[in-house]
Amino acid sequence: MVQKGLGSFFEKFLSKESLFKSKQIFLSTYFPELILHRNDQIQQIASILGPSLRLEKPSNLFVYGKTGVGKTLSIKYTIQQMSEIAKKEKIPLKLIYINCKLRKVADTEYRLMAQLVREFGKEIPPTGLPTDEVYKIFFNTIDSEKQLLIIVLDEIDQLVKKVGDELLYNLTRINAELEKSQISIIGISNDLIFVDNLDPRIKSSLSEEEILFPPYNALQIQDILNQRAKEAFNEQVIEPGVIEKCSAYAAREHGDARRALELLRVAGELAERNGYTQVKIKHIDDAEDKIERDRIMDIITTQPKQFQAVLHSILSLYTKKNNIIFTGKAYEVYKGTCFRAGLRPLTQRRVSDIIAELDMLGIINAKVISKGRYGRTREISLAIRSASESKIKKILEEGLGLT
DNA sequence: GTCAATTCACATGAAAGAGACCACGGTCTAGTG
DNA sequence: CTAGACCGTGGTCTCTTTCATGTGAATTGACGA
Numbered sequence: 001m002v003q004k005g006l007g008s009f010f011e012k013f014l015s016k017e018s019l020f021k022s023k024q025i026f027l028s029t030y031f032p033e034l035i036l037h038r039n040d041q042i043q044q045i046a047s048i049l050g051p052s053l054r055l056e057k058p059s060n061l062f063v064y065g066k067t068g069v070g071k072t073l074s075i076k077y078t079i080q081q082m083s084e085i086a087k088k089e090k091i092p093l094k095l096i097y098i099n100c101k102l103r104k105v106a107d108t109e110y111r112l113m114a115q116l117v118r119e120f121g122k123e124i125p126p127t128g129l130p131t132d133e134v135y136k137i138f139f140n141t142i143d144s145e146k147q148l149l150i151i152v153l154d155e156i157d158q159l160v161k162k163v164g165d166e167l168l169y170n171l172t173r174i175n176a177e178l179e180k181s182q183i184s185i186i187g188i189s190n191d192l193i194f195v196d197n198l199d200p201r202i203k204s205s206l207s208e209e210e211i212l213f214p215p216y217n218a219l220q221i222q223d224i225l226n227q228r229a230k231e232a233f234n235e236q237v238i239e240p241g242v243i244e245k246c247s248a249y250a251a252r253e254h255g256d257a258r259r260a261l262e263l264l265r266v267a268g269e270l271a272e273r274n275g276y277t278q279v280k281i282k283h284i285d286d287a288e289d290k291i292e293r294d295r296i297m298d299i300i301t302t303q304p305k306q307f308q309a310v311l312h313s314i315l316s317l318y319t320k321k322n323n324i325i326f327t328g329k330a331y332e333v334y335k336g337t338c339f340r341a342g343l344r345p346l347t348q349r350r351v352s353d354i355i356a357e358l359d360m361l362g363i364i365n366a367k368v369i370s371k372g373r374y375g376r377t378r379e380i381s382l383a384i385r386s387a388s389e390s391k392i393k394k395i396l397e398e399g400l401g402l403t
Numbered sequence: 404g405t406c407a408a409t410t411c412a413c414a415t416g417a418a419a420g421a422g423a424c425c426a427c428g429g430t431c432t433a434g435t436g
Numbered sequence: 437c438t439a440g441a442c443c444g445t446g447g448t449c450t451c452t453t454t455c456a457t458g459t460g461a462a463t464t465g466a467c468g469a
Contacts, residue, residue: 110448127425127448304451327413350452352414368414372462375412404469415458425447432441
């Protein structure tokens, strides 16, 4: 009986026409034919990088703006165009794009250099070599022939936060040592005040030119959504007002187009799954819920055990009485949790960092406060809605092997 | 009542260790001709 | 003779610990009005 029911479910599933024409539109790797509302910026980038096609070293460029405002897209678009021309005209110009945030790819000095060398087709072991050895290989590889190199470092702020700014200094200085070749660096950062915290020497050489990407406003996001929706969904699938609401949500969140697109995609998926033939406005709300839930669940399940244990302690304190938790108390409970889960408890120093990291992840709010005579501590509260709280706790307990 | 010193309970920094991963070169071993 | 197995050394990377220093306001206590 069950099998038959399932069979008919799939038949129904197949016969039902999908709301989506193409889901690829929503992938982060998707490249729209037309980049809306970024003409000025692309023009600027092009005019700064232009000289490279005549083999003159272009200025180093620094691009910044919040997430999802089209920085990466614009840069990628420009360098793609340029490398096509370079290829056609046989110009020895090489453009390399590296995302520094991708774990295990370029989040340390060694890995970044290794990745750069790999772009030239040389194999570099993932570890084992001294870093300066990799520098040497890189150096020799570039300088073996005359060429111009433009390196795009996306999310450069993440990298510098982890490994310090010495790396950038080395990179900017390497030009002086090169005989035949030249390097230009394009840094992309989400952090608006990132450059201000750099060493002045690096700051001046890295940001010879700067371009600011302002957030999209609601109307611009609407344009973008409309453009993509036209390609992604079948006609008449989107109820009027959906796009507007979607862009309003995203504009509220500092004009993040990526978020807006994700919202629209998830809304579409939800509508489809629930058997609607149209994406309704209420699906947007549902989608926002779901994205948030998924994000938190994803974070929680992928975190190491110790993080889970800390979070669990905070959660169990939170449910007891609905107020604010302090670090010391959380640590007490955490030690108990560790004992029950068979973990070796970490020092308070480390737990303090873990709490700060959980705050960064947006699962809890941890604010440092001073209680005067009674010391200084973090004031911890949950950043998640209480509805999902017990569910999260259950998942954590399973993960930790608590009963 | 006022004001500076004190004090608490951690926060925050720096450095260094542990353990996992890996490359490289040298040595040993077994298989081959 | 040679390929492969097996060390030891030296490197990176992540997570921690250890030790040291910093910090902001409630509290305290001396002082003066």
